[in-house]
Amino acid sequence: MPDRDADPLIVAISSRTLFDLEEGHQLFERDGLEAYADYQRRRESDVLSPGIAFPLVRKLLKLNQDAPPEAPHVEVILISRNSADTGLRIFNSIEHHGLAIRRAAFSNGAPPYPYIRPFGADLFLSAHGEDVRAALQAGVAAAMLLPSASRSPAAAAGNPDQLRIAFDGDAVIFDDEGERVSREGGLAAFAEHERRRAGEPLSGGPFRGFLDALHRLQQAFPTGEAAPIRTALVTARSVPAHERVIRTLRDWGIRLDEALFLGGRAKGPFLEAFGADIFFDDSEHNIVSARDHVAAGHVPHGVANRTL
Numbered sequence: 257m258p259d260r261d262a263d264p265l266i267v268a269i270s271s272r273t274l275f276d277l278e279e280g281h282q283l284f285e286r287d288g289l290e291a292y293a294d295y296q297r298r299r300e301s302d303v304l305s306p307g308i309a310f311p312l313v314r315k316l317l318k319l320n321q322d323a324p325p326e327a328p329h330v331e332v333i334l335i336s337r338n339s340a341d342t343g344l345r346i347f348n349s350i351e352h353h354g355l356a357i358r359r360a361a362f363s364n365g366a367p368p369y370p371y372i373r374p375f376g377a378d379l380f381l382s383a384h385g386e387d388v389r390a391a392l393q394a395g396v397a398a399a400m401l402l403p404s405a406s407r408s409p410a411a412a413a414g415n416p417d418q419l420r421i422a423f424d425g426d427a428v429i430f431d432d433e434g435e436r437v438s439r440e441g442g443l444a445a446f447a448e449h450e451r452r453r454a455g456e457p458l459s460g461g462p463f464r465g466f467l468d469a470l471h472r473l474q475q476a477f478p479t480g481e482a483a484p485i486r487t488a489l490v491t492a493r494s495v496p497a498h499e500r501v502i503r504t505l506r507d508w509g510i511r512l513d514e515a516l517f518l519g520g521r522a523k524g525p526f527l528e529a530f531g532a533d534i535f536f537d538d539s540e541h542n543i544v545s546a547r548d549h550v551a552a553g554h555v556p557h558g559v560a561n562r563t564l
Contacts (some may be wrong), residue, residue, distance in 0.1 A: 264329040268377035269337040270368075270384065271346050273401045274313060275304035304349040307552050308401050309381055312533045315357050317420040319473070319484055321380065327421040327467075327476035333375050334360035335368045372396055375524060382413045382554060386559070389556050392474040399465035399536050399553025402543075419484055420533050421470070422550075423512075425491040425501055427538035427558030430458040434497070435538075436559050450497040457507040458500060462557050463503055463536060464508075471510050486513045488530050491543075494519030524549040 261295060271277060282436050284292035319330045325416050332355070336343055350357050355507060357506040361371040369390040372380050379397040380391045391398035428436045477549045489512045498517050523542050526551035527535050535546050538555045546552035 259550075262507075263376065264331050265316075265473050266331045266375060266377045266379075267370050268333045268335045268375060268380045269309055269313060270382040270387070271334060271338060271343070273307050273309040273381050273384040274334065275307045275346065277304065277307070285563065293339070293342050296345050300345045300348065301535070302345070303352045304345065306353070309534070310353075312419075312551065313355065314353075315533060319419065320327075320356070324476050329475050330473065331359070332357050333377065334364050335372060335382070335387075336360065337368055337382065338362050339364040339366055355413055363464060369394070378466045385556065388554075389431075392462050392555070392557050395462075395465075395556075397463045399555050400550060401534075401553050402547065418482075418484055418496075418531075420486045420488070420531050422488040422490045422527055422532040422535040423463060423467070423533075424529055424537035424539070424555075425489055425493060426461070427465050428461050428536050428555050429489070430461045430464075430501075430504065432461070432538070432558030432560070433458065434493075438558060441491075447497055450493075450500050454496070454499040455503060456500070458504040460508075464553060466491050467510060468508075473543060474511065483513075488512060488514040488516060488532070490516045490526060490530070490535065491518065492520050493517050527552075 262549065276441055280292055282297055283295055313332050316330050316332055334357055335344070335347065343360070343362045350521065357399050359375065361368055367387060369380070369392065370385045372391050373394055373396065377396055380388065380396050381401055382398070383390050383401055385400050388398045419486060423429050425430055426537045434446060434450065437449045471485065471486070474483070474487070477483050477485065489501070491501070514530065518526060523535070523537070523547045524545040527546050532550040535550045536553045536555055537543055538558050538560050540554060543552045543554045
């Protein structure tokens, strides 16, 4: 039984993914820090519009309301390259939108990722690729969200009550063993490799720890379609490579509510049908497919990202 006094589920998020800061970011890129700082001070009372991860954050924090006594607490922490001075507009917007975010780190242009581990974060979301890669190297699940993603009206509206998170398998939940075999020997070699090792659990990937923490939170709530959290595996695998995945999750004691074995089909339409609030994948190609439908986080890990 989950313990509410146990470690909470902690998500660290950058200011550019929480709010729409693209106009100010473009000004910074064009005219420098002083122009950016002046721009933010002059607009200190102007409320920022929600960014790509805002719906996800709102749903995460909503889980604390009327949660069962045994449910672990959910905490969202702001990690920002802003200074505390330019970040005042961000805090004002957090208060305006009623987000229960109490902890933050403002690094004033320096890489902020060193603070992610001390905060105990299970997941880090950022628009800055360097910070994401550094967090992954430090053993924290991390993904890069692109604020400019355009989504369909249906996906943007989402499910107002249920948090839906979708994961790719190889190089995200699991290690990149399968992708390495596929790249070296092709799909036939991959299928034979997975068939022969069907009873051998896969090693965990960068999101194994986050998945564990999310599963502990799920266990505190009722199961079924009305549960406040619903998860899905959305993978390019197909038969016979499905069996090893199922047996690995069983060995880990992890419940994923839905599993889609797409056999190479484009993931975007399936993610929209699932209604994902966010999807994590190591392949930039799959992120491109997903971005028009749901918020998609690129996980720059594994053999597919060795040259990035």
